[in-house]
Amino acid sequence: MSLLSVRGIHKHFGGLHALKGVSFELEEGETVALIGPNGAGKTTLFNLISCEDRPDDGEIVLDGQRIDGLPAHLAAARGLARTFQNGRVFGNLTVLENVLLGAHTRLEDLTGSGSRPGEGVLTALREIAWSIIQPRRFRRMEAELTEEVRDILSFFGDRLLPRLHQPAYSLSYANRRRTELARALALRPRVLLLDEPTAGMNPTETDEMSEVILQLQRRGQSMLLIEHKLELVMAVAHRVVALDAGEVIVSGTPETVRSDSRLIEAYVGKKQDGVAAASAGAVLEPSLQA
């Protein structure tokens, strides 16, 4: 049984049929890259898998259980964590606080508080009460979580650790994106969804992120990755699923997908008749930006 199964997903936005029966699998420990030109439906698919939106048809199964249509916080509790294309951190919180937020779902499990949308104040009161009733246990847990945050931040070398207590607004763009990824990792996700983790990064930062992804892979982390940079896809993906206009046009190993004429067609927008030697790699390097 696959860790994540996406089966026959359809999504409409008014008259636009954004996803047309998309299916693919993610196995335990695998990194699958979702590629495709702008507007292909990649982010829409991420929004459905992370349960920020629900499909019109089809099903999404994590570890044998359907998750499509669940509230997003329950999907997170089942082990889905994501990062966003534009990077989302809380500017006024420190790096430590931002990453601790990622562990919040697990903290709730321990305290039994289990927040729901609209219950923010009640949840906070319950947690404060809990910390007063069991201060030693709470402090121990906090110390353990802080240690865990340090461990996660060490993935990024000395990029974040020395900045543990700095507010996120004072960080560079690349460090804010690293902080966001660290927060997702603090959830200890079964499946990590990375939406263009190197967008806006320079080549050195991109190489570093590629190394982080490979490190996560070695630890057995299962990942779905949206990425336009072909070099990064080739370096980290076990398999590639290429979308165009809401449909899977080709899937397979990076090498086979890269040289598939359907991918070239999707990006270039017309048949490459007579271009015998062309491969998607040759046509699309250095990035898959449409």
Ligand SMILES: Nc1ncnc2c1ncn2[C@@H]1O[C@H](COP(=O)(O)OP(=O)(O)OP(=O)(O)O)[C@@H](O)[C@H]1O
């Ligand atoms: N909330 C929405 N309302 C209306 N249309 C939407 C909405 N979200 C996405 N779309 C449309 O659905 C299609 C797929 O968009 P999506 O953002 O998923 O593509 P993408 O492959 O992620 O593109 P990009 O690489 O540019 O991020 C596009 O035509 C987009 O305009």
